[in-house]
Amino acid sequence: MKSRFLLVFAIAVAAGxxxxxxxxxxxNNAGPKQSLMRFVSDVTTQGGAHFVPVPERIAVFDNDGxxxxxxxxxxxxxxxxxxxxxxxxxxxxxxxxxxxxxxxxHDAKAAAASGEAGMVRLLAATHSGMTTDEFRKTxxxxxxxxxxxxxxxxxxxxxxxxxxEVLTYLRANGFKTFIVSGGGVEFMRPWxxxxxxxxxxxxxxxxxxxxxxxxxxxxxxxxxxQVEFVDDGAGKPSGINRFIGRHPIAAFGNSDGDLQMLEWxxxxxxxxxxxxxxxxxxxxxxxxxxxxxxxxxxxxxxxARAKRWTVIDMKSDWKTIFPNxx
Amino acid sequence: MKSRFLLVFAIAVAAGxxxxxxxxxxxNNAGPKQSLMRFVSDVTTQGGAHFVPVPERIAVFDNDGxxxxxxxxxxxxxxxxxxxxxxxxxxxxxxxxxxxxxxxxHDAKAAAASGEAGMVRLLAATHSGMTTDEFRKTxxxxxxxxxxxxxxxxxxxxxxxxxxEVLTYLRANGFKTFIVSGGGVEFMRPWxxxxxxxxxxxxxxxxxxxxxxxxxxxxxxxxxxQVEFVDDGAGKPSGINRFIGRHPIAAFGNSDGDLQMLEWxxxxxxxxxxxxxxxxxxxxxxxxxxxxxxxxxxxxxxxARAKRWTVIDMKSDWKTIFPNxx
Numbered sequence: 203m204k205s206r207f208l209l210v211f212a213i214a215v216a217a218g219x220x221x222x223x224x225x226x227x228x229x230n231n232a233g234p235k236q237s238l239m240r241f242v243s244d245v246t247t248q249g250g251a252h253f254v255p256v257p258e259r260i261a262v263f264d265n266d267g268x269x270x271x272x273x274x275x276x277x278x279x280x281x282x283x284x285x286x287x288x289x290x291x292x293x294x295x296x297x298x299x300x301x302x303x304x305x306x307x308h309d310a311k312a313a314a315a316s317g318e319a320g321m322v323r324l325l326a327a328t329h330s331g332m333t334t335d336e337f338r339k340t341x342x343x344x345x346x347x348x349x350x351x352x353x354x355x356x357x358x359x360x361x362x363x364x365x366x367e368v369l370t371y372l373r374a375n376g377f378k379t380f381i382v383s384g385g386g387v388e389f390m391r392p393w394x395x396x397x398x399x400x401x402x403x404x405x406x407x408x409x410x411x412x413x414x415x416x417x418x419x420x421x422x423x424x425x426x427x428q429v430e431f432v433d434d435g436a437g438k439p440s441g442i443n444r445f446i447g448r449h450p451i452a453a454f455g456n457s458d459g460d461l462q463m464l465e466w467x468x469x470x471x472x473x474x475x476x477x478x479x480x481x482x483x484x485x486x487x488x489x490x491x492x493x494x495x496x497x498x499x500x501x502x503x504x505x506a507r508a509k510r511w512t513v514i515d516m517k518s519d520w521k522t523i524f525p526n527x528x
Numbered sequence: 529m530k531s532r533f534l535l536v537f538a539i540a541v542a543a544g545x546x547x548x549x550x551x552x553x554x555x556n557n558a559g560p561k562q563s564l565m566r567f568v569s570d571v572t573t574q575g576g577a578h579f580v581p582v583p584e585r586i587a588v589f590d591n592d593g594x595x596x597x598x599x600x601x602x603x604x605x606x607x608x609x610x611x612x613x614x615x616x617x618x619x620x621x622x623x624x625x626x627x628x629x630x631x632x633x634h635d636a637k638a639a640a641a642s643g644e645a646g647m648v649r650l651l652a653a654t655h656s657g658m659t660t661d662e663f664r665k666t667x668x669x670x671x672x673x674x675x676x677x678x679x680x681x682x683x684x685x686x687x688x689x690x691x692x693e694v695l696t697y698l699r700a701n702g703f704k705t706f707i708v709s710g711g712g713v714e715f716m717r718p719w720x721x722x723x724x725x726x727x728x729x730x731x732x733x734x735x736x737x738x739x740x741x742x743x744x745x746x747x748x749x750x751x752x753x754q755v756e757f758v759d760d761g762a763g764k765p766s767g768i769n770r771f772i773g774r775h776p777i778a779a780f781g782n783s784d785g786d787l788q789m790l791e792w793x794x795x796x797x798x799x800x801x802x803x804x805x806x807x808x809x810x811x812x813x814x815x816x817x818x819x820x821x822x823x824x825x826x827x828x829x830x831x832a833r834a835k836r837w838t839v840i841d842m843k844s845d846w847k848t849i850f851p852n853x854x
Contacts, residue, residue, distance in 0.1 A: 376727070405703070412765075439740045443660055444756075445729070
């Protein structure tokens with residue numbers, strides 16, 4: 203009995219040790235995991251042909267659909283809709299004005315009929331006319347209390363556990379990790395440090411203009427209803443150039459909005475690892491690509507396959523999707 | 529004799545040890561040095577009333593006139609003039625067109641007569657129409673060979689030794705140091721890491737738009753003749769908000785173009801150190817404030833005095849101005 207117990211114990215310890223040594227325990231031991239670990243080994247091997255000095259180890263990550271779920275709608279859009287409901291008492295005119303009326307009556311079709319102009323008005327109403335400090339508090343309050351409609355957990359727990367492991371793994375190997383997202387930079391910064399370990403100064407995103415005002419109570423930055431920069435599609439390499447000023451050696455995306463960022467990274471002559479998250483798991487998350495207006499993959503998936511970039515198949519490559527509830 | 533030698537030797541060793549322990553050896557032991565060291569001690573003393581956690585220790589530095597000399601003209605303007613001369617053979621029309629004609633004939637008055645529109649044309653001609661990689665190489669080549677007209681040394685050696693010590697001192701105390709300059713971000717990044725220890729991703733500056741193009745040879749970013757962002761004056765707090773996303777606790781400037789950045793930093797409720805470099809040393813560098821179009825101090829100097837910000841008097845506070853030739 204005793205020796206049998208010891209044997210079981212020894213096996214359990216060995217399994218534990220193996221998992222302790224595995225930087226990517228939520229990944230099945232298939233192609234993407236192996237490619238990533240080979241890449242990291244290559245660029246960190248001093249004297250090797252592909253060695254990259256620490257300061258140049260820049261890795262960029264799309265956010266929506268790459269680090270956290272983007273279905274059934276962009277989480278920032280859920281924030282917009284919640285804000286319209288919260289702010290409605292101060293805006294009686296919204297009861298009769300689209301797209302606000304549609305939002306308040308949960309009539310998505312009516313709201314959507316306002317098209318892009320309507321979306322711009324929703325964004326302006328919820329993302330401008332306040333100070334940057336006020337906006338930060340609004341986002342922090344929402345992210346602390348809102349729940350994902352299907353998974354019934356905070357949005358910051360609808361992040362992908364395997365990708366959290368990639369972030370930690372790369373940083374442990376001297377990489378600086380950046381978000382490069384089409385989402386609003388001020389919508390992301392209040393929670394990225396705690397959620398991803400990515401500090402505000404390493405978040406690149408879309409932004410509106412701000413205006414400095416010196417009030418009697420002190421200076422403030424007021425958010426204006428004017429778009430400053432759209433960090434999406436062909437804007438992503440420009441955003442990388444402008445905010446980071448270095449050519450990344452690793453990039454992770456999931457949609458056509460990431461295509462140019464992936465192309466730009468793939469062209470780094472020093473070294474490159476380029477990966478596309480393919481949403482294939484309707485049971486544990488969502489399965490979508492060409493059919494969806496979110497995370498469209500009309501071109502990116504074909505190009506990834508043609509150029510032999512790493513395509514991550516959520517269903518088969520990831521043992522778990524979300525982290526344990528915190 | 530022997531004992532006297534030993535005494536002198538002991539004193540020399542003691543002096544050496546003292547200087548080895550002094551993080552700011554090029555600073556005279558006056559108010560600004562003492563204030564800065566008290567501030568650093570305050571924000572790094574765990575459990576103290578003014579303790580600031582490492583991630584929030586953000587320090588911002590203007591560049592022209594704060595980290596390196598800005599006289600007799602902005603160094604970036606010297607680059608513009610040199611580039612016009614270099615590019616002239618490919619632009620025969622410049623021989624008869626202002627402001628290019630004036631630049632080529634060293635007729636500053638004629639060139640200046642074109643006013644702001646002329647300056648925009650000079651900037652467009654020298655800062656756009658090439659890829660970001662090409663521009664980086666142009667800047668690197670110029671900075672490696674150009675010499676300051678008065679000091680006859682590379683511009684990267686016309687940096688202030690006392691400020692290099694401040695950068696190193698703050699970083700040794702857990703600060704992240706950022707440049708926040710009205711100068712072009714792509715003009716600064718090729719040399720700030722080597723010169724200041726400030727990596728490209730911690731340089732905030734003015735920028736032009738860039739366009740992603742997928743050529744048969746691979747993707748490039750082309751610099752367009754359109755201003756994207758002017759990081760000066762009231763633009764500096766906006767630039768800080770957009771690129772850094774945190775409220776600095778320390779700021780160094782030297783002109784009215786830095787005023788709002790200093791006001792913004794001074795308003796940080798956590799802690800703040802705000803300093804203005806006052807150019808008072810005509811012998812070793814330059815003496816100027818209200819008379820000059822560069823580094824105007826019409827308001828900033830008065831406000832610094834009224835609000836008891838730290839005013840650094842170059843002549844009396846700095847033992848040396850420039851580093852030893854490297």
